[in-house]
């Protein structure tokens with residue numbers, strides 16, 4: 001029997017689970033309020049806080065870390081790579097600690113898994129990190145040669161849910177066209193064409209709908225004016241885009257359950273803001289349907305916000321159901337996807353990919369794209 005610990009830190013939560021072979025024996029979702037995380041200047045500063053949660057979770061089960069067969073984490077802001085299972089290595093940790101590609105809570109999961117691995121000799125893996133990039137070169141073009149669109153999204157859950165839909169209708173993922181909207185602390189809306197995510201908003205930038213804690217696409221000239229107003233530091237401006245944007249900026253909370261409570265108490269402002277978020281999500285689904293030339297088998301709503309079926313899901317559905325049938329998969333399949341991926345490796349059914357090799361290969365292809373753009 002293989003025992004696997006999955007570590008999945010999100011912007012507003014830390015999700016942990018233990019699997020014994022295919023069986024989930026324990027799962028817990030720790031929610032973090034903006035106040036709880038607000039005391040940390042940088043995401044990397046949350047490392048000890050998040051690690052303590054993981055250690056306590058394991059201790060409560062009575063298992064020792066060395067009794068595990070693998071530690072597996074949703075991956076962070078590594079260099080872009082294709083999807084798959086990767087062995088955590090020193091280069092990954094260097095990349096994440098330097099934060100050269102930016103900061104996100106998922107960076108911490110990899111570092112924690114690596115620490116546990118160093119402590120016990122048990123291998124650590126990363127599956128479908130947020131930098132999975134299968135975008136068509138066409139979709140990278142931003143509107144100015146100095147800026148390239150990037151693929152940063154909830155690759156793990158997007159792929160896991162898309163494959164689940166394919167199984168449901170007895171087809172292969174590689175045969176289907178889907179628009180998947182993962183709606184959590186961040187939101188990514190992707191066009192899956194025949195098993196590849198050919199376009200997606202960058203969930204960690206001013207790109208996409210606003211979210212519980214992110215601003216999404218903002219009016220650029222106003223943003224530039226504010227940057228040069230002298231009123232805000234560089235860090236404060238960045239925090240307005242990711243962390244303190246969206247519902248947090250408008251309503252002071254990233255918790256949709258709290259927003260729903262306020263709406264039910266008659267708070268018209270909360271209702272208007274929440275409805276605007278649904279409206280923007282629907283618009284992005286429409287964009288991705290256009291990417292797929294309208295040939296969409298299903299629209300899939302997933303992530304923590306997909307639990308909210310009283311307001312959000314109906315408000316989105318009423319605007320997009322003319323495109324394709326809408327399926328709702330609340331929460332995420334991430335824990336299962338992490339554990340089953342590690343299990344395939346442990347059983348020798350799949351070979352883990354090498355990060356240095358895959359990222360170098362990706363870079364070579366990207367450089368030839370850049371040559372074309374910047375010539």
Ligand SMILES: Nc1ncnc2c1ncn2[C@@H]1O[C@H](COP(=O)(O)OP(=O)(O)O)[C@@H](O)[C@H]1O
Nearest residue numbers: 010011012013184185255256257304305307308
């Ligand atoms: N049962 C629920 N009903 C309504 N909203 C929920 C529910 N569970 C989670 N959410 C909302 O989903 C969002 C977090 O989604 P989640 O996918 O867990 O985020 P992340 O992994 O990005 O931290 C929060 O706004 C939270 O309030």
Ligand SMILES: CCCC(=O)OP(=O)(O)O
Nearest residue numbers: 010011130153184185186
């Ligand atoms: C970095 C893209 C993934 C993401 O935004 O995750 P959360 O919604 O969990 O913060």
